[in-house]
Amino acid sequence: MEHPDTEHSDGELFPRERAEIVPGAVHVPDWLGPGRQRELVEACREWARPPAGLRTVRTPGGGTMSARQVCLGLHWYPYGYAPTAVDGDGGPVKAMPDWLARLGRSAVAAAYGQDPDPGVAYDIALVNFYEGDSRMGMHRDAEERSEAPVVSLSLGDSCLFRFGNTASRGRPYRDVELRSGDLFVFGGPVRRAFHGVPKVLPGTAPPGLGLTGRLNITLRVGGLG
Ligand SMILES: O=C(O)CCC(=O)C(=O)O
Ligand SMILES: [Fe+2]
Numbered sequence: 001m002e003h004p005d006t007e008h009s010d011g012e013l014f015p016r017e018r019a020e021i022v023p024g025a026v027h028v029p030d031w032l033g034p035g036r037q038r039e040l041v042e043a044c045r046e047w048a049r050p051p052a053g054l055r056t057v058r059t060p061g062g063g064t065m066s067a068r069q070v071c072l073g074l075h076w077y078p079y080g081y082a083p084t085a086v087d088g089d090g091g092p093v094k095a096m097p098d099w100l101a102r103l104g105r106s107a108v109a110a111a112y113g114q115d116p117d118p119g120v121a122y123d124i125a126l127v128n129f130y131e132g133d134s135r136m137g138m139h140r141d142a143e144e145r146s147e148a149p150v151v152s153l154s155l156g157d158s159c160l161f162r163f164g165n166t167a168s169r170g171r172p173y174r175d176v177e178l179r180s181g182d183l184f185v186f187g188g189p190v191r192r193a194f195h196g197v198p199k200v201l202p203g204t205a206p207p208g209l210g211l212t213g214r215l216n217i218t219l220r221v222g223g224l225g
Pocket of ligand 2: 140
């Protein structure tokens with residue numbers, strides 16, 4: 001017997017709920033509505049243009065990252081920050097828009113139920129573009145001096161996001177499915193936890209978004225001034 005009343009528009013029996021994965025790491029499903037997601041995808045397309053546009057990141061060991069990346073505010077490279085695309089075309093990094101910095105603060109408030117400290121100003125964004133077979137290995141976001149939480153916004157295809165511990169790349173970790181519009185925030189005791197993206201789920205993007213693949217925007221406070 002079916003109970004249509006309890007079924008949600010996306011065909012799920014239960015709505016996905018805000019979840020504290022470990023203390024300091026919070027998943028807020030569907031934080032961005034469809035209109036906001038479209039605006040962000042459009043903004044990412046602009047940011048991806050040269051100079052200092054979307055690039056393939058080369059690691060010191062001679063490998064390449066499979067997710068391509070563009071930065072705002074400060075340019076991240078393995079492993080530091082610079083004002084220009086030092087490992088790309090050398091162009092000046094694009095500015096971090098005020099509206100995106102404000103979105104970072106409201107994301108923290110949504111995740112933790114409490115405004116961030118007044119001094120917390122999101123001044124760096126990394127935009128990662130994943131195609132079907134892209135991944136991101138377990139790593140920590142370690143080049144920032146600030147301990148402010150990292151804010152992560154997902155657009156397009158869903159992925160498996162692996163959130164681990166502060167000691168090693170291995171277990172214990174939790175795998176969380178991040179879908180288009182989801183917010184994930186990690187700070188406090190797990191600000192330096194290892195995390196990665198073992199898998200993208202191709203073909204799972206909302207049809208109306210006009211995006212093939214996955215975009216992730218991580219907002220950070222550098223504390224590097
Ligand atoms: O794509 C993601 O969800 C994670 C991205 C990430 O960890 C990073 O850019 O440092
Ligand atoms: Fe990261």
